[in-house]
Amino acid sequence: MSTTAGAGLSRLNTIYRAGVLGRRPRVPADFAELERRARRVSSAVAWAYVAGGAGAGRTMRRNREAFDGWAIVPRMASGAVDRDLSVELLGRRHPTPVLLAPVGAGALMGADSDLHIARAAAATGTTYILSNQGCNPMEDCAAAMGDASRWFQLYWSKDEDLVDSLIGRAEAAGAGALVVTLDTTVLGWRPQDLNLGSLPFSRGQGIAQYTSDPRFRQIVAERLGRPAARPQVTLGAIRTLLAMSRNHPGRFLANLRSPVPRASVETFLDIYSNPGLSWDHLATLRERTRLPVVLKGILHPDDARRALDLGADAIVVSNHGGRQVDNAVASLDALITIRDAVGPDPVLLLDSGVRGGADVFTALALGANAVLLGRPYMYGLALDGGRGVEDVIRNVIAELDLTMALAGTPDIASITGDLLTNTQVR
Numbered sequence: 001m002s003t004t005a006g007a008g009l010s011r012l013n014t015i016y017r018a019g020v021l022g023r024r025p026r027v028p029a030d031f032a033e034l035e036r037r038a039r040r041v042s043s044a045v046a047w048a049y050v051a052g053g054a055g056a057g058r059t060m061r062r063n064r065e066a067f068d069g070w071a072i073v074p075r076m077a078s079g080a081v082d083r084d085l086s087v088e089l090l091g092r093r094h095p096t097p098v099l100l101a102p103v104g105a106g107a108l109m110g111a112d113s114d115l116h117i118a119r120a121a122a123a124t125g126t127t128y129i130l131s132n133q134g135c136n137p138m139e140d141c142a143a144a145m146g147d148a149s150r151w152f153q154l155y156w157s158k159d160e161d162l163v164d165s166l167i168g169r170a171e172a173a174g175a176g177a178l179v180v181t182l183d184t185t186v187l188g189w190r191p192q193d194l195n196l197g198s199l200p201f202s203r204g205q206g207i208a209q210y211t212s213d214p215r216f217r218q219i220v221a222e223r224l225g226r227p228a229a230r231p232q233v234t235l236g237a238i239r240t241l242l243a244m245s246r247n248h249p250g251r252f253l254a255n256l257r258s259p260v261p262r263a264s265v266e267t268f269l270d271i272y273s274n275p276g277l278s279w280d281h282l283a284t285l286r287e288r289t290r291l292p293v294v295l296k297g298i299l300h301p302d303d304a305r306r307a308l309d310l311g312a313d314a315i316v317v318s319n320h321g322g323r324q325v326d327n328a329v330a331s332l333d334a335l336i337t338i339r340d341a342v343g344p345d346p347v348l349l350l351d352s353g354v355r356g357g358a359d360v361f362t363a364l365a366l367g368a369n370a371v372l373l374g375r376p377y378m379y380g381l382a383l384d385g386g387r388g389v390e391d392v393i394r395n396v397i398a399e400l401d402l403t404m405a406l407a408g409t410p411d412i413a414s415i416t417g418d419l420l421t422n423t424q425v426r
Contacts, residue, residue: 055326357399
């Protein structure tokens with residue numbers, strides 16, 4: 001039986017008992033208010049990057065409309081007092097079917113973002129998928145988590161030696177799986193960032209996995225050995241240089257006098273992702289890592305079949321939270337199609353659009369083995385640091401547990417499609 005049995009009632013008791021003493025939660029229990037408060041405390045640049053989407057935002061809206069198109073049909077008198085929320089994923093038992101999605105440049109919402117998230121994940125028994133675009137090196141996050149479960153996200157660089165270096169470091173850091181993101185070979189059209197002329201990586205935010213990597217530092221050194229054009233000096237350029245110096249490892253004043261921070265940013269922008277990524281690249285993974293391989297960003301059933309034929313251990317059905325392609329299919333809709341295509345056995349995770357425990361229930365009923373949570377925990381980070389992340393996780397798990405209790409489902413396996421009805425079918 002999972003240690004999270006009774007997570008819902010426990011969370012209710014914690015909040016209501018504090019209420020007796022006149023204490024209200026710092027982190028709201030509903031997503032709408034969570035989002036409103038997080039926006040108030042975030043900078044315009046941070047909000048554009050974390051909350052923004054591609055194009056007109058149709059994919060983001062479609063993600064939510066897909067969830068809204070399904071309704072839960074509770075069953076009564078199940079007689080189950082406790083719930084078992086645990087799931088088996090890639091040979092390891094997870095206390096709940098919720099994992100934390102990798103989110104890049106998290107320091108926009110709070111300093112040492114990845115460390116705070118890592119500690120909150122460990123405290124709640126939640127697997128954290130460390131971001132390849134993180135603001136703290138993976139080794140520091142692993143140390144903060146102890147033996148708690150973590151996976152590592154990989155963006156496939158143009159430099160194959162850097163790919164191998166990142167994989168090797170992930171293995172050494174105790175990652176339980178390698179999550180290769182397929183849908184960001186180039187950045188999508190993101191008007192909120194474009195209207196501000198803002199890309200956090202250009203200021204050195206979100207490149208800590210690179211500046212801490214020996215192969216990347218070698219590439220930077222080689223770049224510094226070549227003649228470079230003199231940068232245009234503007235007030236904005238000076239501010240960017242200051243940001244690069246703050247975000248680069250080492251002492252600020254030393255960085256300010258060094259050409260390395262600027263060269264690191266330019267190198268990152270040149271090689272961080274490979275537009276030519278192909279199935280041939282992915283076919284080499286079995287020779288390059290002993291970790292289970294998870295392919296993230298798949299929406300078409302033919303791609304899902306090919307990934308599984310290639311030996312992928314799991315697939316994350318995801319449209320990147322609506323941040324890459326405008327007017328793309330909702331991840332939840334794609335999940336249904338892909339599950340029908342591949343059958344009941346392959347491990348499918350659902351990412352994009354999950355806002356609370358009832359959404360988790362819906363995704364599981366439609367064929368997901370587990371889900372990835374993204375923006376909600378980032379909003380918790382903005383409001384209350386690591387404690388805010390922890391509160392969001394506990395709230396989502398509590399709502400899932402209570403939904404299961406009220407729907408008559410004692411464990412994850414009992415969450416099936418016959419507990420849903422399609423409200424869009426007339």
